[in-house]
Amino acid sequence: MSELSPDARDLIAQAQKQGPELLGPSAEQRARLREKLTPLWAAEAPKPPARSGLRWKLATAVVIAGISVWGATAWRPEPEPTLRAVSSRLPPAAAKTLTAAEASESQSPSGSESAPSQPKAAAHDRNVAYDAEGACSSHAECDPNAPHGSARACPPCATAACDPMASAGSARACLASSACDPNAPRGSARACPPRGAAASLAAAPRKVPARRPERAAASESLAVASLRAPARASMEQASEPEKASEPEHVARIAHSADYGGTRPATPRAERVPRTAAIVRTPERRVDTVQDPAPPSLDGELELLGAAQTALQKQRPSRALTLLQEHAFRFPTGSLVEERMAMQALALCALQRRHAAATVLSNLEARGSKSQLLPRVRSQCGL
Amino acid sequence: MRSISLVGAPNREARAAEPACASELRVDQVYEAHVDFVWRSARSLGVREMNIDDVVQEVFVVVQRRLAEFEGRSDIKTWLFGITRRVVRAHVRQLIRSRSQTETSAELADPNAACAESQLSTLEGARLLYTLLDELEPDLREVFVLSELEEMSGPSIAEALDLELSNVYARVRRARMAFDAALRRYRAKQARTA
Numbered sequence: 315m316s317e318l319s320p321d322a323r324d325l326i327a328q329a330q331k332q333g334p335e336l337l338g339p340s341a342e343q344r345a346r347l348r349e350k351l352t353p354l355w356a357a358e359a360p361k362p363p364a365r366s367g368l369r370w371k372l373a374t375a376v377v378i379a380g381i382s383v384w385g386a387t388a389w390r391p392e393p394e395p396t397l398r399a400v401s402s403r404l405p406p407a408a409a410k411t412l413t414a415a416e417a418s419e420s421q422s423p424s425g426s427e428s429a430p431s432q433p434k435a436a437a438h439d440r441n442v443a444y445d446a447e448g449a450c451s452s453h454a455e456c457d458p459n460a461p462h463g464s465a466r467a468c469p470p471c472a473t474a475a476c477d478p479m480a481s482a483g484s485a486r487a488c489l490a491s492s493a494c495d496p497n498a499p500r501g502s503a504r505a506c507p508p509r510g511a512a513a514s515l516a517a518a519p520r521k522v523p524a525r526r527p528e529r530a531a532a533s534e535s536l537a538v539a540s541l542r543a544p545a546r547a548s549m550e551q552a553s554e555p556e557k558a559s560e561p562e563h564v565a566r567i568a569h570s571a572d573y574g575g576t577r578p579a580t581p582r583a584e585r586v587p588r589t590a591a592i593v594r595t596p597e598r599r600v601d602t603v604q605d606p607a608p609p610s611l612d613g614e615l616e617l618l619g620a621a622q623t624a625l626q627k628q629r630p631s632r633a634l635t636l637l638q639e640h641a642f643r644f645p646t647g648s649l650v651e652e653r654m655a656m657q658a659l660a661l662c663a664l665q666r667r668h669a670a671a672t673v674l675s676n677l678e679a680r681g682s683k684s685q686l687l688p689r690v691r692s693q694c695g696l
Numbered sequence: 697m698r699s700i701s702l703v704g705a706p707n708r709e710a711r712a713a714e715p716a717c718a719s720e721l722r723v724d725q726v727y728e729a730h731v732d733f734v735w736r737s738a739r740s741l742g743v744r745e746m747n748i749d750d751v752v753q754e755v756f757v758v759v760q761r762r763l764a765e766f767e768g769r770s771d772i773k774t775w776l777f778g779i780t781r782r783v784v785r786a787h788v789r790q791l792i793r794s795r796s797q798t799e800t801s802a803e804l805a806d807p808n809a810a811c812a813e814s815q816l817s818t819l820e821g822a823r824l825l826y827t828l829l830d831e832l833e834p835d836l837r838e839v840f841v842l843s844e845l846e847e848m849s850g851p852s853i854a855e856a857l858d859l860e861l862s863n864v865y866a867r868v869r870r871a872r873m874a875f876d877a878a879l880r881r882y883r884a885k886q887a888r889t890a
Contacts, residue, residue: 318844319876321883326844329825338732343749347731350753355723355760 614640614649621656630663651677655686662694670694723760726772731756733773733846734780740829740841741784754783773848774856781838781857824882831878836871843868844875 318326339347617640624633637657640647647653654677661670674696677687690696731752738751758779766775829837838857842848848856854864 318872319879322872322876322879325825325828325879328820329822330845331821339735339748339752343735344731347749347752347756348727350749351727351756354753354757 611648614644614647617643618649618652618656621653621660625656625659625663628663630660633660634664651680652686654680655690658690659693662690662696667694667696671696721763721766721772723756723763726759726763726776727756730773730776734776737777737780737841737846738784739826740845741781741837742830742834743784743787747787751780751783751787754787755780758783770855771852773846774852777842777846777856778858785834828875828878828882832871832874836867836874839864839867840871840875843871 338344617636621633621636621640624630624636633656637653637660640649640653644650654673658670658673658677661667661673674687674690674694734755735748735752738755739745739748743751755776759776762779766772829840832840839853842853842856843850850861850864850868853859853868854861857864859867
């Protein structure tokens with residue numbers, strides 16, 4: 315580090331010896347200051363540094379106890395939406411199917427469900443409700459010949475009259491969705507479930523998982539790959555006619571799922587129904603993406619107005635600062651051409667003609683037909 | 697709590713009773729021990745004599761308000777200089793706002809009415825020192841005051857100014873060069889006048 319020159323060191327030493335100002339206030343100044351400060355210190359008494367008294371401890375205990383009591387009585391977690399509540403927000407066809415699924419859940423013994431380890435209480439969970447519907451919709455995945463209780467065994471049918479152990483095609487065999495007959499009368503054993511139910515319910519839970527995109531995409535691809543072709547075909551066929559009419563209420567359901575904030579920490583397998591993955595397409599995800607707010611014209615006008623005022627007051631540096639702020643905040647604003655014209659004017663005022671000419675050429679390169687161009691040229695003499 | 701030092705620069709401070717820890721500090725004790733340091737720092741940072749009382753008073757009002765927050769993790773002089781520096785900056789800003797730019801510039805550049813440019817060659821001692829300090833940029837002036845006049849160490853300066861140590865050394869080097877250059881200009885003018 316460079317040292318001070320000897321001359322400078324001598325000067326400082328001399329000043330510290332000679333100059334009373336460097337040593338501090340005189341006794342008179344010191345007393346005068348003290349007189350001024352004493353009432354100020356008294357008026358602004360310092361806060362107690364330590365709260366260690368018995369009263370403080372007692373007050374703290376009372377406050378903590380009050381918060382605990384209030385937390386135990388007043389605060390309740392928001393109740394989870396039941397299957398019935400979800401069905402009330404669905405189209406009538408979907409609600410009907412959902413009600414049937416709920417009835418079958420309530421009738422069937424817990425041991426014969428497709429997910430035996432799932433708690434009964436969680437069956438009314440929003441996600442599990444979709445799972446339940448998803449399971450109903452993916453009957454084609456199950457194997458009617460699989461042993462009862464195995465992983466691939468068919469779930470119990472809503473009719474409760476079929477026998478999962480019966481051979482396929484027999485009168486008591488459970489019906490797979492893919493084997494339903496679209497022409498069969500509604501309510502008959504071979505009638506297909508309403509299309510709206512499958513489409514809306516399959517589409518709704520796609521907004522529920524708040525996971526990282528790559529992980530969601532990975533699980534999505536895995537889920538899709540695990541589905542068999544007939545099931546995929548039937549689901550796409552079921553959801554296709556509804557695409558035009560569904561987005562509004564699908565978006566509403568997705569919104570309530572996204573912002574409900576009451577989604578419990580369920581295992582991953584429960585959160586991602588396999589059937590939901592089929593319709594989780596990028597086009598549909600766009601439904602709930604909110605457009606960014608348009609830039610504020612008021613803010614632009616305020617900045618440019620201030621810059622104009624600064625220019626009129628012969629303060630071009632201040633104007634340039636404001637214009638730079640405008641360029642930072644509104645790089646693609648509505649008044650970019652006006653900003654550039656004012657920049658050129660400010661640069662001209664600062665005798666920076668070359669920079670002003672550059673700004674003007676940039677303005678022309680934008681294809682501007684602004685009335686400001688000839689005015690700026692005449693004022694700058696460019 | 698760590699013990700702190702209330703002792704200022706050697707042979708400069710009026711020493712007061714030194715409490716063992718920061719929680720025992722009282723503002724009047726701090727005032728007695730460090731009013732010279734605060735006064736000197738404010739003066740060196742560019743406060744004129746006509747305003748020095750107000751600035752020092754404001755510093756000790758802030759000290760009284762914030763003393764409970766001082767935990768003694770740093771030297772109290774470092775802490776006091778931080779407060780003084782902020783108060784001085786606010787004071788300068790207030791001057792700039794309340795007066796016209798020309799008046800403020802004139803006052804800041806000309807600390808004493810008698811110290812006009814024509815009379816610069818006759819300055820000596822403290823007045824010359826303040827005049828030369830006025831030629832430094834504010835950032836350089838702060839590190840120069842702390843390193844050369846207050847003889848604080850690099851880490852203490854870094855703590856007082858909230859800077860990296862390397863930045864402190866760089867600024868001290870630049871401040872010394874700027875001060876030497878200002879002194880050389882003064883000497884040259886003095887030689888021409890003589």
